[in-house]
Amino acid sequence: MTIDARGRMSLLFHADKLNELLEVAWRTGLLEKIDAAPDEGVRLAELCDSLGMVPGRLYKALDCLEGLAFVERIAGPTMLETRYRSFEPLAPAAALVFGDDSIERDRHAQPWGSLRGRLGEVLRGEPGIPAEDFAWPPTSEQAARFAASMAAGVPPIAESFQRADLFAGAVRLLDVGGGNGTLACALAENHPELSVDVFELPELQPLAESVFSASPAAARLGFRSGDAIGGSLPDGYDAVAFVRILHDWPDEVARELLRKAASRTDRIIVCEEFRTPSRLALQTFWSYFLIGVDGCVSRLREWKRYEAWLDELGFESELHPGAFDIGSATRR
Numbered sequence: 001m002t003i004d005a006r007g008r009m010s011l012l013f014h015a016d017k018l019n020e021l022l023e024v025a026w027r028t029g030l031l032e033k034i035d036a037a038p039d040e041g042v043r044l045a046e047l048c049d050s051l052g053m054v055p056g057r058l059y060k061a062l063d064c065l066e067g068l069a070f071v072e073r074i075a076g077p078t079m080l081e082t083r084y085r086s087f088e089p090l091a092p093a094a095a096l097v098f099g100d101d102s103i104e105r106d107r108h109a110q111p112w113g114s115l116r117g118r119l120g121e122v123l124r125g126e127p128g129i130p131a132e133d134f135a136w137p138p139t140s141e142q143a144a145r146f147a148a149s150m151a152a153g154v155p156p157i158a159e160s161f162q163r164a165d166l167f168a169g170a171v172r173l174l175d176v177g178g179g180n181g182t183l184a185c186a187l188a189e190n191h192p193e194l195s196v197d198v199f200e201l202p203e204l205q206p207l208a209e210s211v212f213s214a215s216p217a218a219a220r221l222g223f224r225s226g227d228a229i230g231g232s233l234p235d236g237y238d239a240v241a242f243v244r245i246l247h248d249w250p251d252e253v254a255r256e257l258l259r260k261a262a263s264r265t266d267r268i269i270v271c272e273e274f275r276t277p278s279r280l281a282l283q284t285f286w287s288y289f290l291i292g293v294d295g296c297v298s299r300l301r302e303w304k305r306y307e308a309w310l311d312e313l314g315f316e317s318e319l320h321p322g323a324f325d326i327g328s329a330t331r332r
């Protein structure tokens with residue numbers, strides 16, 4: 001089912017058309033019907049009847065979905081008897097990409113326009129994205145916008161934490177680089193015995209405090225202001241979490257952050273897009289955008305890499321797979 005390089009480039013060249021096709025397929029319910037098909041597939045005639053679509057036209061649209069390797073076509077004796085099924089659920093994936101509040105729409109609103117048409121020069125050393133548009137770490141003026149963008153991606157992370165069930169019993173958690181505290185709120189609200197402090201740059205404090213004040217778990221939420229890179233981490237926590245933090249830094253800084261955490265706690269939690277083909281694809285926007293932001297390295301790493309570093313620090317790790325994989329390590 002692999003599509004060769006020429007084929008993939010053709011798809012990419014026509015991405016605008018295919019995006020419309022996918023969004024229409026999702027919004028009309030076509031994807032849902034294909035997802036719900038039995039093993040032998042759903043007939044074209046049935047799709048047309050239930051969706052009020054024209055067979056000869058839908059057949060071509062479905063060829064596009066097949067070209068994208070989203071659907072499998074099972075030929076029948078006539079065009080109307082052609083059957084379709086999806087290789088994996090398409091409607092939920094489309095909702096995450098094309099939905100009105102999708103993370104992709106939020107990413108698209110980042111100031112990536114200054115790279116457009118200049119990518120070759122930027123790769124050869126010309127200035128990238130102006131710091132007044134996007135600096136790393138964000139300036140105090142940019143902090144709210146960036147934190148809101150990060151917060152938009154928190155629900156699947158919170159859900160993965162909920163599923164991994166890492167906080168049995170009373171736990172004090174330090175969320176290093178916890179942004180505006182959206183994840184801290186979700187964790188504290190989901191685990192009544194958990195208290196969470198966000199450790200962040202000082203400019204995030206008013207943002208986090210405003211988020212905390214609206215939470216029913218406000219009494220168990222706190223903010224610790226500091227610099228995790230230049231300074232040390234505070235003491236007194238049962239667990240220290242790095243959520244979408246370590247991949248922002250080169251190896252030596254990421255290892256040093258883990259070492260600092262290991263000197264403060266017996267439990268370290270790492271959650272980010274660990275490097276797999278699908279996660280790398282999901283990260284594409286940032287990989288592209290950060291070409292223009294030298295201060296942020298963007299280093300997606302395999303979980304195995306973190307596991308090895310944690311092992312060197314005397315920690316035994318376990319991976320909890322989910323919408324976001326979560327690595328949890330305990331001192332041996």
Ligand SMILES: C[S@@+](CC[C@H](N)C(=O)[O-])C[C@H]1O[C@@H](n2cnc3c(N)ncnc32)[C@H](O)[C@@H]1O
Pocket residue numbers: 137138147150151154176177178179180183199200201204226227228229230243244245248
């Ligand atoms: C990619 S965001 C992740 C935010 C949050 N953990 C999440 O997943 O939504 C990285 C965060 O690291 C914070 N950060 C950057 N440098 C830092 C430092 N030296 N000390 C503490 N936090 C820092 C930024 O302010 C930002 O909120």
